Amino acid sequence: MxxxxxxxxxxxxxxxxxxxxxxxxxxxxxxxxxxxxxxxxxxxxxxxxxKATASERDKEFLVIAGDYLFSLNLNETHSRKFDLSINHRGISIAREHSDRTVFIAQAFLSQGLLLCVWRNVIDNRSRLLVWNPYWGKNKWIECPMTYCLYEWFAFGYDKSSGRHKILRFSSNNGDRYMEIYDLSSDSWRTLDAASDINTIKYMESGLSLKGNTYWYAIDYEKEDFNISLSSVKEEKLAVLFSPRDRFVIDIWVTNKTDPDAVSWSYFFKVETTQHLSGFLFENFLIDEEKKVIVIFDIYGGANNAYTISGETGHFRKVDLRQSPYKRPYRLVGCYIPSSVQI
Incomplete structure (x- = not known):
């Protein structure tokens, strides 16, 4: 039997x-x-x-389209070209309002936890959603009542205790505020600290890696490049440079990422006949082992992606409008599941 x-x-x-x-x-x-x-x-x-993190087949990148979270995988074809496989069964990211006055303004991925910053365009207030996709559990967090015109968030954890924290910068008419939220104590506290947030390119979310959040600072008088940050798994930072007057892409990855020191090594350069000035470079992912990058182009509602091989320089266009998610794509990062409880 x-x-x-x-x-x-x-x-x-x-x-x-x-x-x-x-x-x-x-x-x-x-x-x-x-x-x-x-x-x-x-x-x-x-x-x-x-077992999952040791397996290549379970490596995936999380992407947000509208109110849905889904995954992309980068696959190599028999002809040594690369293509994206899109998981068409996205998970709805719950929110209390069904109208368009509330949207995801920023998103972070840290040690398997997803932080979504929901912004209300009517009252200019934010609410935070922390979610562990592995457990399927989430937690809503109310921001301090401090009114602000601009907000920046950081998401990470204390390496000594493993406790996850959210840092909130806010600014209003020259006044600056800094508060920190501890997930384990479910409480906010105000920090008496100064930060030069004027140099941070606030249009983009920061990027969380190994418990810290990174941004790139810019000189508005000297910037002649399209620049974007991404990550290599949860191990390294990656930066993309593209001169505004040439069809060139330069990729660098870190060989050292400390809170107060980051050093870089050259990864690859690709010259192309594609005009790249319209690409939203904050949306790119990198596979270091396959030496391939994917750039998301949602300029003017195009919603395309391009896989680019660093070895051959081959461009492959993927029309993301063929997926059921019509809204522009926002890349979150490489997903490694976590058993961390919220």
């Missing part, structure tokens, strides 16, 4: 389920109460995530 899964020893069931791809864990949990219970234990989560 064949032994069914329901009669197998618990340790064996746990070992089998730990080999299921992360993107299928939601289906596993909805199969039966016993599997749902097993996969909710932290011991299983740590084993499952260890």
């Amino acid at each position: 064949t032994m069914t899964m329901t009669k197998l020893p618990r340790d064996l069931v746990e070992e089998i389920l730990s080999r299921v791809p992360v993107k299928s864990i939601r289906a596993v949990r909805s199969t039966c109460k016993n599997w749902n219970l097993i996969t909710k234990y932290e011991r299983f989560a740590n084993k499952h995530i260890d």
Whole structure:
């Protein structure tokens, strides 16, 4: 008689389920109460995530389109070209308002946790949503009542304690404020600290890496490049330079990322006949091993992407309008699942 899964020893069931791809864990949990219970234990989560992060097939990039979060994978074809596979089953990012007065202004990914900054265009107020896609749990956070014209956020964690924190910069008529939120204590506190936020390119979100958040500072009188930051998994920063007067893309990656010191090494350069001035370069991803980058071009509602090989210089256009998500794409980062509880 064949032994069914329901009669197998618990340790064996746990070992089998730990080999299921992360993107299928939601289906596993909805199969039966016993599997749902097993996969909710932290011991299983740590084993499952260890197997997933060691596997190339589970590497994915998270992207937001409108109110949906979904994933992209970069695949190599038989002809040594690269293409994007789009997960058409996006997850709705819940919000309280269904009208267009509320939108996601910024998004961060830190140690498997997603932070979305929801902005209301009517009262100029923000609410924060922290979400662990692996567990499917989220937490809404109210910002301080301080009125502001401009806001910048940072998302990271304390390496010594592992506690996640959110930093909020705000500015209004020359007055500056800085507050920090601790997820473990569910509380805000005001910081008495000065920061020169005028040089930060505030149109873009910062980029969270290894517990810290990075921006690039600009000199408005000397900037002659399109510049953007991205990350290589959760290990390195990547920066893209493109001169405004030449069809060239330069990519650099870090070999050192400390809070007070960052050093870079040259990755590759691509010369192209494509005119790149209209590209929104804050949307690009990089695969260091395959030596490939993907640039998202949503200028004028185009909603295209281009895979670019650093070895061959080959451009491949992907029309993202073929997906069910018609809104412009916002790249969040390379997703590595986390067992961190909110």
